[in-house]
Amino acid sequence: MLPNNLEFDLETGQRGNRDNHIESLICELTGSEAATVVNNNAAAVVLALSTLAKGREVPVSRGELVEIGGSFRVPEVMESSGCTLVEVGATNRTHLKDYRSAVSAQTALLMKVHTSNYRLEGFTQSVDEKTLAELAHEHKLPCMVDLGSGCLIDFADLGLPGEPKASDYIANGIDLITFSGDKLLGGPQCGIIAGKKSLLDRICKNPLKRALRVDSMILAALSEVLKLYRHPETLTQTLPTLRQLTRPASDIEEQAVRLCSELANHLPQAYRSATAPCYSQIGSGALPVETIPSFAIAIESAEDRDSDLRRLATELRKLPRPVIGRIHDGRLLLDLRCLDCESLFLEQLPLLENALAC
Numbered sequence: 001m002l003p004n005n006l007e008f009d010l011e012t013g014q015r016g017n018r019d020n021h022i023e024s025l026i027c028e029l030t031g032s033e034a035a036t037v038v039n040n041n042a043a044a045v046v047l048a049l050s051t052l053a054k055g056r057e058v059p060v061s062r063g064e065l066v067e068i069g070g071s072f073r074v075p076e077v078m079e080s081s082g083c084t085l086v087e088v089g090a091t092n093r094t095h096l097k098d099y100r101s102a103v104s105a106q107t108a109l110l111m112k113v114h115t116s117n118y119r120l121e122g123f124t125q126s127v128d129e130k131t132l133a134e135l136a137h138e139h140k141l142p143c144m145v146d147l148g149s150g151c152l153i154d155f156a157d158l159g160l161p162g163e164p165k166a167s168d169y170i171a172n173g174i175d176l177i178t179f180s181g182d183k184l185l186g187g188p189q190c191g192i193i194a195g196k197k198s199l200l201d202r203i204c205k206n207p208l209k210r211a212l213r214v215d216s217m218i219l220a221a222l223s224e225v226l227k228l229y230r231h232p233e234t235l236t237q238t239l240p241t242l243r244q245l246t247r248p249a250s251d252i253e254e255q256a257v258r259l260c261s262e263l264a265n266h267l268p269q270a271y272r273s274a275t276a277p278c279y280s281q282i283g284s285g286a287l288p289v290e291t292i293p294s295f296a297i298a299i300e301s302a303e304d305r306d307s308d309l310r311r312l313a314t315e316l317r318k319l320p321r322p323v324i325g326r327i328h329d330g331r332l333l334l335d336l337r338c339l340d341c342e343s344l345f346l347e348q349l350p351l352l353e354n355a356l357a358c
């Protein structure tokens with residue numbers, strides 16, 4: 001590894017703060033006063049709550065008590081941060097008056113959680129962040145939002161499903177936001193905390209901060225990704241996540257046509273391949289129900305045998321560069337949206353042929 005000045009201030013020649021450089025980038029992109037980076041967004045939420053709300057109450061809407069996957073469940077995260085969850089409203093509807101009646105002398109802050117992986121539809125009501133921030137400020141309390149996958153640019157401009165930007169929350173008066181670096185943002189695994197300097201000062205002094213901090217490689221990778229965000233007009237070329245999300249279906253279709261016959265040449269008689277339209281799921285804790293049109297190579301078993309498809313899927317996953325398909329409606333679909341380098345796929349076809357011949 002190259003020498004670096006992670007905790008050394010080149011100007012003063014004294015010990016420096018490892019967060020300085022990344023902090024100014026995050027502040028520039030989110031409109032925040034201060035920021036820091038920890039291991040992941042789960043750590044960001046735990047650190048923020050245990051600093052600002054330990055031993056006190058935090059009202060959260062019943063519609064936002066989500067489980068993210070793994071072991072991140074909002075009620076349990078709050079418990080392990082030492083604060084008391086005060087459930088507010090109903091699963092489908094929460095009103096401002098519900099929050100208002102939950103605020104007491106024990107309240108530490110008001111919090112909203114992005115319902116990242118599911119959507120409420122029908123007879124629903126929630127309190128927007130601007131209104132909630134106003135209520136918090138009336139009571140001299142901070143208002144925090146766990147954004148899940150933070151978004152730094154206007155997704156609608158790229159033809160993708162809209163998602164509020166981190167800077168919108170700050171502009172609407174939210175005092176503290178937390179989000180992942182490795183979901184829609186497209187960076188390394190980390191969690192970003194941004195907002196009011198007075199709150200960040202307290203958060204950074206918490207002894208837990210050191211336990212949850214990130215190493216210099218992550219800071220370097222995050223900093224390179226954030227620098228790309230300074231030029232949003234070229235992001236769909238420079239940032240792989242956005243390049244793949246915005247790839248036109250027509251481009252993917254051309255690739256599918258090119259590769260389909262090559263693949264067919266290496267598959268035994270037991271399989272038939274064709275190209276087919278499909279949908280890519282964005283997922284990853286954001287845009288839960290959104291899909292984007294894409295193209296796939298669709299492989300069927302000539303004998304209509306599921307076991308043939310499962311065998312092919314297994315052998316594809318065992319290649320030196322694993323190829324991951326999904327079986328849907330009697331076909332193995334290889335969605336080509338994320339195939340950047342065709343030769344890596346083509347080079348392996350003889351290996352696949354050999355494996356299937358055994």
Ligand SMILES: *Cc1c(COP(=O)(O)O)cnc(C)c1O
Binds near residue numbers: 072
């Ligand atoms: C994904 C997510 C988390 C956890 O983030 P990690 O970076 O995976 O730890 C927490 N809260 C919400 C709302 C999320 O979507």
